[in-house]
Structures are given as structure tokens and as C-alpha cells.
Amino acid sequence: MAGKWSSPGVPHKGWTCTSVEDLGAPDETCEMCETQDIRYVHHMEHPDYPESLAVGCVCAEHMENDYEGPRRREKALRNAAQRKRRWLSRKWKVSVKENAYLNTDGLNITVFQRNPKLWGARIEDRATGRSVSSRRPHQTEDAAKLAAFDAMIFLKKERGWGT
Ligand SMILES: [Zn+2]
Numbered sequence: 001m002a003g004k005w006s007s008p009g010v011p012h013k014g015w016t017c018t019s020v021e022d023l024g025a026p027d028e029t030c031e032m033c034e035t036q037d038i039r040y041v042h043h044m045e046h047p048d049y050p051e052s053l054a055v056g057c058v059c060a061e062h063m064e065n066d067y068e069g070p071r072r073r074e075k076a077l078r079n080a081a082q083r084k085r086r087w088l089s090r091k092w093k094v095s096v097k098e099n100a101y102l103n104t105d106g107l108n109i110t111v112f113q114r115n116p117k118l119w120g121a122r123i124e125d126r127a128t129g130r131s132v133s134s135r136r137p138h139q140t141e142d143a144a145k146l147a148a149f150d151a152m153i154f155l156k157k158e159r160g161w162g163t
Contacts, residue, residue, distance in 0.1 A: 003034030106162035
């Protein structure tokens with residue numbers, strides 16, 4: 001067992017996925033096995049572990065004890081790839097706080113600057129008022145918009161948000 005699989009204090013089961021991200025290329029290493037290079041990043045949380053872990057499909061399967069969900073989540077992103085290519089060129093509006101936002105799919109997606117070098121995003125289900133903010137800071141506004149796209153696909157597919 002590699003990486004955190006053999007670290008004491010890291011739970012093996014009972015994790016929940018909070019979002020999936022398509023990096024476009026295998027640009028990161030799985031934070032659980034610390035071996036696998038990953039393109040699709042599954043963000044995993046556990047009530048007995050302080051941090052969120054960014055992991056690959058295989059580790060996500062074991063951590064959730066679900067051998068269909070992680071693949072299904074990746075497939076949803078693959079199916080949305082064509083739409084994602086047009087995402088940045090959509091007509092983003094600017095809010096009174098001067099944040100770029102888009103109302104689409106029954107959701108409000110807002111991108112904001114956390115500090116001069118870091119960007120975040122927030123998605124709100126306009127029907128219910130539920131919202132989530134990105135956990136990871138992004139270095140550019142476009143990166144935050146693209147991450148928000150992935151989060152939107154996840155929330156629609158896995159949580160039934162929006163339309
Ligand atoms: Zn792994």
C-alpha cells in the first residue's frame with residue numbers, strides 16, 4: 001500500500017466526494033496513493049480527517065466503497081467536454097460588486113477574486129438558495145470559471161441541482 005493508504009490516522013473507508021475536476025491533462029498526483037498521475041480529480045472529505053484530499057478514480061472507488069460512482073462522475077465531465085470548450089466565451093455579466101457571473105441551468109455562477117493572485121467561484125441553486133464555494137484557490141479568473149463548470153456538472157448530475 002502506497003502513500004496515505006499506509007499512514008496511520010487516514011481512514012480507508014467512509015469518504016464522500018464533494019466535486020470532480022477535469023484538469024485537461026494528468027497534471028497532478030493522487031493525494032491518497034501519492035503515485036497515480038491524475039487528470040480527473042475527485043475531491044474527497046471524511047468526518048474524521050481534517051483536510052480534503054484530491055484523488056484519482058481508483059482511490060476514490062476504494063475510499064467510497066463505490067465502484068460505479070467515481071467512473072460515472074468522470075463520464076459526466078467527458079460528456080460535457082464540448083460544452084466546456086465554449087464556456088469561457090459565453091457572455092459573462094458583471095455584478096454590482098464587479099464579479100463576473102453567469103445565470104445558466106437554474107444556477108448562479110459567480111467568480112470572485114480572493115486576493116490579487118487568487119480566484120474563487122461560488123455556485124448557487126437559484127430555486128433553493130443552496131450554494132457552494134470552491135475549496136481550491138485558482139491563479140486566474142479563467143481557471144476559476146473552468147473549475148466552476150466542472151462543479152456545475154457535478155452538482156447537476158450527482159446532487160440534482162438546477163435544471
Ligand atoms: Zn490514488
